[in-house]
Amino acid sequence: MSWRTVAYKDVRDAGRSRTLWALFGFLSILFVGYAAAYSYVGDGSFVGFVGGVVGLVDGAVPILGIVLGYRSISDDRADGSLLLSLSLPQSRRDLLVGTALGRSIVLLVPTLLGLSIAGIYAALQYGTEGALAYPLFLLATVLYGASFVAVGVGLSASTTVDRRITYGAVGAYLLLVVLWGTLVSFVVAVLHRFNASLGMPDWALLLQLVEPGQAYARLLRVGFDIGRAGRYVGEGTPPFVDWWAALAVLALWIAVPLAIGYRRFGSGDL
Template sequence: MSWRDVAHKDIHDASRSLTLWGLFGFLSLLFIGYAVAYAYSGDETFVGFVAGIVAIVDPVLPVLGILLGYRAISDERNDGSLLLSMSLPQSRTELLVGKALGRTIVLLVPTLLGLSIAGLYAALRYGTKGVIAYPWFLFATVLYGASFVAVAVALSASTTNDRRITLGAVGAYVLMAVLWRRLISFGVAFLHRFDLSLGTPDWALFLQLAEPGESYARLLRAGFDIDRASRYAVDGVPMFVDWWAALVLLLIWIAVPLAAGYRRFGSSDL
């Protein structure tokens, strides 16, 4: 089996269960429902719709990504099916990559379908100004969702202990989606002896951008004039907090956790 076969099996299993259909129904209802409800906001513009739907995607996608990925490998190791799977001509690298890709597709297909339908409705209802950048929003969403799936799958590959996996999944979400910026801000305040008038140094600005949600917001800022990531887009900021840096950081969030997970998975017993 190649990594393509592993990914195909994951997608096929999801299509036979309620997971994929449940996700599609939930996300479609969420996104299309917002597109319809946005008419009552008073600001009936397409860019305003994008700014609003991003506020939904931003907290929802990390939770779904971690939930879909954090037991992708550990469950099969615990029930013995992984040992049977590895008896086929496939490497652990192919298994890890296939699992990450399969779970990412399971998450992003219903997400992109829901967002596409909602975007089409919004363009017809609120005008087409800014609609040309909508594919960029979908692309940024793909990277954002994939980064959380990659972290969760890597965690699943690193251990078989249920408690560690659960605590790791919760910890990954809290760190990556909740505490990251607060910890950087506290560190800067502590180093400056809580003199907030000194502002944010360039190195702290980059560390803040390294949060997946901040990188996601910076990419969106490159396509839409929305009230997000404005601190990285003003005059005088260093070039290493531009949109391309956010793109690289999200790719790092995908590649590095998988490499770390493989290091543990590759040397462990099945």
């Protein structure tokens, strides 16, 4: 067996359950419903629709990604099925990579289908100006969702203690989604002795970009005018917060949690 086999099994098992179909239904209703309601709450443009639906992705994808990943390996450890899986010709690395890929597919296929249907509806309703950049939005969403799945899977591989896994999942969500920007602002305020007139230093912009949501918004800024990424563009903005840095940040949020999880998983008892 290889990581491909593990990923296929994960997706097949999800397809047989109601979870995947419920997820697809929820995300489709969320995104398509917003596309239909946008004419009442927005400016009636396709670009404006994208800016609004990004907020829905920001709210739904991180928590769904962590939830799908954070017990993916630890539950198999607890019930003994992991020993059976590893008795087959596959390594722990194959199991970890395959699990992360399978759970990412389970999250992203419904997400992309829902966003694609919503995007087609929005283009028909609000015009096609900006629609050519919509595939960029979908690609950025793939990286964004996969980063949170990787955080969850890496956490699940790191420990077998239920309490640590639960606290770690909640802590990861709070840090990466809710608190990161506030903590960066607090560090800047302390270092500048609460002198707001000094503004935001360049290194703090990079530190803010390390937040997955900020990196996601910066990537989208390449094709759309996403307001929350405005701090990374314009006159005087340092070159190290360009789109390539955001791409690297999301890639690292996929690779690093899995590498840490593998290091703990590879040397731990089953």
